[in-house]
Amino acid sequence: MAKIFDCITEELQQFISTQHLFFVGSAPLSPTGHVNLSPKGLDSFRILSPNRVGYLDLTGSGNETSAHLQENGRITFLFCAFQEPPRILRLYGQGYTVLPDSPDWNSLYPLFPPLPGCRQIIIADIERVQTSCGFGVPLYEYQGQRHILVDWANKKGEQGVKEYQQQKNLVSIDGLPTPLSNLPGD
Template sequence: MAKLYPALTNRLQSFIEKQQIFFVATAPEEGRINLSPKGMDSLRVLDSNRIAWLNVTGSGNETAAHILENPRITIMFCAFEGAPNILRIYGKARAVYAGDDSWKELEPLFPKLPGTRQIFDITIESAQTSCGMSIPFYEYLGEREQLIDWANEKGEDGIKTYWKERNTVSIDGKPTK
């Protein structure tokens, strides 16, 4: 059953590295909770108490808005193949942008993706596993290319315009940076 860890063990790190999808949850002090699925080879385990997640342009920028006022974040992984398992990582996040000192450290760890918006640097406070016995099996067939195609078509200037027009505030009207 459920087990709480103060940091990621080697076994948990190995589990994370095999996952094709993960879920990110954040919440402001007041307003909507955001829960989003993520993929695209965008998460790295840096050590037993730190992970980084590369965020690309999407329809919103809720995580960036939320962590400005409340840095708490939960990352969840589910085993959709093999032995059942759910892993939740609880921590505090900060957004790192191109031009920030930490960008030079983190950006090279990820593939070059068009529309890269920021990297979330997450300090892990604890991790919890649970059984996952009710999670169905799913087969991974590959990545969707639509977001990359869309970002390539927009180009760098088009992406920056999109950010200004659609990604400067959350759905609750909170600033993203």
């Protein structure tokens, strides 16, 4: 059954470190807005302290999490074991976006693998840590990370990725601005 913790314990940190996949959830304040749930991988998640986490966010087709964080800060991370023993872990918190021109970028970016196409780092201060059984999660066998996104960013090149961000990542699907919309265009 569910257990609640004040922070990410050493045992939970170990669990997180063995997961190849995590999910990020966020939502706008509008009751008609779209809830976003995004799967993430590529060794992009880091525990910064028992109550702070972050992940390196790569350029994608949308930028929902960043837009929602700018509007209201709410964020949830979900990890679930696809191999034994079963477990689900949720981290609830308040988050914000760190862009490459931010003063915090230089201290945070070296904590992550250097991946092409990165656009920002998402940081969250964790207020609630909750585990549950995971008995209903099916068993899956990990085969490896996909490299399609990395290959896409390498092929586009730095300037091509920036142009794509200007076209596709400035507003959410509900029309909320993202922190990228505050950057001057090239």
